Amino acid sequence: MVEPALPALxxxxxxxxxxxxxxxxxxxxxxxxxxxxxxTRIPHSNATVSAFGTPTIVHLxxxxxxxxxxxxxxxxxxxxxIALVLCGLLGLxxxxxxxxxxxxxxxxxxxxxxxxxxxILPDCTYLAILIGAVNLHESDWTSFxxxxxxxxxxxxxxxxxxxxxxxxxxTPST
Numbered sequence: 001m002v003e004p005a006l007p008a009l010x011x012x013x014x015x016x017x018x019x020x021x022x023x024x025x026x027x028x029x030x031x032x033x034x035x036x037x038x039x040t041r042i043p044h045s046n047a048t049v050s051a052f053g054t055p056t057i058v059h060l061x062x063x064x065x066x067x068x069x070x071x072x073x074x075x076x077x078x079x080x081x082i083a084l085v086l087c088g089l090l091g092l093x094x095x096x097x098x099x100x101x102x103x104x105x106x107x108x109x110x111x112x113x114x115x116x117x118x119x120i121l122p123d124c125t126y127l128a129i130l131i132g133a134v135n136l137h138e139s140d141w142t143s144f145x146x147x148x149x150x151x152x153x154x155x156x157x158x159x160x161x162x163x164x165x166x167x168x169x170x171t172p173s174t
Contacts, residue, residue, distance in 0.1 A: 020068060047101060065087055
């Protein structure tokens with residue numbers, strides 16, 4: 001591993017290698033879930049996949065992206081902060097799209113757990129990345145916030161992928 005140019009990022013590379021490689025591997029497995037869904041007669045639509053399937057991929061890509069940002073050999077914390085602010089803002093913007101997709105699709109009626117895992121937790125995580133990015137230069141706690149957020153995105157995506165697979169397995173074909 002190349003040592004980070006900034007002491008504030010030193011020691012975190014192993015954490016992000018684990019999170020990033022896990023996210024990358026799970027992106028591939030999520031494609032298997034989509035392939036399984038396409039082979040079933042379970043009613044679904046592009047709107048439902050946009051509301052509940054695609055966000056899982058986005059969260060995994062976000063965990064991978066944050067990991068790459070935090071492992072890159074930056075010359076200044078400002079550059080890291082800007083990259084993380086972009087990740088946080090894009091995630092929050094995407095969260096608004098997820099809400100719109102979830103409300104407009106008609107194949108599935110979301111329950112409160114869907115709103116929690118597909119909207120509330122991811123949006124709180126993207127907000128935490130944004131807060132961590134803005135305060136990156138101030139304190140060591142922000143490194144924990146950013147790492148915890150990347151891990152949270154990974155765990156949220158794992159939960160949502162499992163939820164999708166459980167739904168597929170437990171829904172009778174029509």
